[in-house]
Amino acid sequence: MAQRTPVTTTLTAAVTAGVAASLASVDAELAHRYPGDPGTRQPVHTVYVPADRLAADTVRTWGDRARALLAAHAPDAASFAGILGLPADLAEPVHQRVHAKLAAEPVEDLRIDFEDGYGRRPDAEEDADAVRTARLVARATADGTAPPFVGLRMKCLEADVRDRGIRTLDVFLTTLLATGPVPRGLAITLPKVSRPEQVAAMATLCHEFETAAGLPAGRLGFEIQIETSQSVLGPDGTATVARLIDAARGRATALHYGTFDYSAALGISAAHQAPDHPAADHAKAVMQVAAAGTGVRLSDGSTNVLPTGDTARVHDAWRLHHRLVDRALARGYYQGWDMHPGHLPTRYAAVYAFYRSGLGPAAARLAAYAGTAMQDAPTTVLDEPATARALGDFLLRGLDCGALDPAEVTDRTGLSRTRLTVLAGRRAG
Numbered sequence: 459m460a461q462r463t464p465v466t467t468t469l470t471a472a473v474t475a476g477v478a479a480s481l482a483s484v485d486a487e488l489a490h491r492y493p494g495d496p497g498t499r500q501p502v503h504t505v506y507v508p509a510d511r512l513a514a515d516t517v518r519t520w521g522d523r524a525r526a527l528l529a530a531h532a533p534d535a536a537s538f539a540g541i542l543g544l545p546a547d548l549a550e551p552v553h554q555r556v557h558a559k560l561a562a563e564p565v566e567d568l569r570i571d572f573e574d575g576y577g578r579r580p581d582a583e584e585d586a587d588a589v590r591t592a593r594l595v596a597r598a599t600a601d602g603t604a605p606p607f608v609g610l611r612m613k614c615l616e617a618d619v620r621d622r623g624i625r626t627l628d629v630f631l632t633t634l635l636a637t638g639p640v641p642r643g644l645a646i647t648l649p650k651v652s653r654p655e656q657v658a659a660m661a662t663l664c665h666e667f668e669t670a671a672g673l674p675a676g677r678l679g680f681e682i683q684i685e686t687s688q689s690v691l692g693p694d695g696t697a698t699v700a701r702l703i704d705a706a707r708g709r710a711t712a713l714h715y716g717t718f719d720y721s722a723a724l725g726i727s728a729a730h731q732a733p734d735h736p737a738a739d740h741a742k743a744v745m746q747v748a749a750a751g752t753g754v755r756l757s758d759g760s761t762n763v764l765p766t767g768d769t770a771r772v773h774d775a776w777r778l779h780h781r782l783v784d785r786a787l788a789r790g791y792y793q794g795w796d797m798h799p800g801h802l803p804t805r806y807a808a809v810y811a812f813y814r815s816g817l818g819p820a821a822a823r824l825a826a827y828a829g830t831a832m833q834d835a836p837t838t839v840l841d842e843p844a845t846a847r848a849l850g851d852f853l854l855r856g857l858d859c860g861a862l863d864p865a866e867v868t869d870r871t872g873l874s875r876t877r878l879t880v881l882a883g884r885r886a887g
Contacts, residue, residue, distance in 0.1 A: 491704075492751035495851070497884035499858040500755050501567035501607050502809050503796045504714070508575040509587040509610075514594055517605060521564030523799035525557065527765065531772045532803075541773050542780045542804065548811050556806045559860060564802055566859075567607035567793075570595075572626050573614070573649050574719075581622070588626045592633035599641045609645030611683075615656045624663060631678075635671055646680040647714065652688035654698070654705035661707045679709045681757075685716025687723045690741050699748035710754050713745045714795070717759030733759050733782050733794075746790060753885075758786040758794035765800030776804045783808035792855060813856030821870035824849040828873060828881065850882030 507516055532538035538556075539549035570591045572584065579587075591610070598604035610630055613623030627646065634640065648660050664678035682702055684690065692698045703710050720741060721731035732738065742758065749756055761782055765775035779801055786794055787808065796805055827846045856862035857875065868874060873881070 493753050493885065494751060495882070495884045496753045497879060499606065500855070501793055502859050503565075503794055503805050504567040504569050504607075504757060505565045505796050506569045506571045506575055506611065508571050509584075509591050510576060510579075512570055512591050512594060514597070517565045517568065517598075517603070520799040520802065521560045524560050524564060524802040527772065527800050528557070528560075528803050531765075531769045532776075538803075538807070541776055542807055542811075543777075544807070544811055545815070548814055551814060552807050552810045555810050555860065556803055559806050560802060563605070564799075565605045567643075567645065568605045568609075569645065569647055570608075570610045572623075573611050578619075578622075581625075584622065584626055585629055588629040589633045592630045593637060595641065596634055596637035600638055604641065605643070607643035607645055608641060609643075609647065611647035611649060614648065614650035615659055616650060616652075627663070628667070631667060631671070635673075640673065640677060644678075645711070646678065647683060648680050649683040649716070650686055650719065651682050651684070651702060652686040654701045657682060657702045657705040657710070658707070661705070661709050664709055676708065679711040680706070681712040681714050682706070682710055683714045683716050683719075684741060684745055685719035685723070687720070690744050697744060697748070699745055703748060703752055703754055710752075712755040712757055712793075713749055714757040715742055715745065715759040717795075718762065720759075731762075733761060734785060742789070742791065755793065756791050758782075758791040760795035760797050761801075762797065764798045765804075766798075772800065775800070780804040780808045784812060787812045809859055810861040813852070813859070813861035816852060817856065817862060817866070817870065820849045820852050821867065824853070824873070824878075824881065825871045828871070828877070846881055847883045850878045851884070854878055854882055854884070 505520065513519075528538065532541055535549045535553035538544075538553050539546070544552060572588070576584075576587075588610075595604060595608055598608075610627070612627045613619040615623060631640075634644075646664075648657070651657060660680055664680065665675070667673070668675060668677055682689075684699065689698055689702065692701075699713065703713075715733070715738065717733050717738065718731050721735060721737065722728075724737050726735060726737060738759070742756075745756060761779055763775050763778050765772040765779070783794060783805055786792075794805070796802060824846060827849070853862065853867050853871070854875070857864060857867060864875065867878070871878070
């Protein structure tokens, strides 16, 4: 038995304890502000439907219309892959999964829009729509036909529409509660935020409603739309997004980029307002840094180029949308807005191709890191814990959206979902 080498030190235990005591408040603040990913599923998109157009069959109709477009303009796997430039080995798997998704769950996240897509209406009309849509959500939740995530986008808290926005939120939530429990995937979107005080006011509204309605504290969260210049850069020249998250007092669930309001605010001409404009990339990079580690999710904006008209126009719009979604995924934006049923095929095609093409390399690297790879498997990349977390998160996201199957991930990595969650650094969700 080898003898242990004596180890000597200079610093006393009191010194170590003193450092720990001096950093105790820092440790606590870091743990509070940066809890990490919440460990729950994130939708791959958000579909916005104006409140007056929402019907009981809206989600199913979107799926039917998307499949009809595929049948008319890309009737088989080879033609669909050819339009989008997918590799031959992904053509059939992606095509099958897209069709299955459009039949079973065409919309992952539905936002009932009372803002720009709805406009200003007489109070009685907006009240009626808030009641009607809340009842539709409650009914769909009860019978299992609701999307996994559903909610409303209220009017903003700027002075001229503030009272109307608060009333619509109140009417919607009150009606929802009168017909059943708050849906687990309920989402509330606060648009056109320009100051942290508006976010703080929204947090107060959520708290007051919870108290009055007898809901558990913290049950209501909300998404912050980043679509004004002031939400990215304050009047004193300081970055603002992190302050918005802080002002939410733990209730911010996501940051959503608003392509067209933000572009217009910066004076970008209509022809160049797009999610891949350099100004959009800057705003989204600021959002990404501010949200990192906080558990606040990110969502890209939308394109307004719709796949309508003749086949050539539909194909051009599909290529553009597919490229934008794939670009966002590569940049760490795993969610975006879809504005038309024709966007669904290319949303899911891009998402499924992204995860399926990355499955082999990610699984091999994670297996090597975790020590579950075959002994003769070559090691070509030496990964660190931070990269292992990213690899685990990649595979979990692929599982959550249906791009990957649990059996194939476990077979390639030798890891259970529980083990993947630990390696990804996610909180148990």
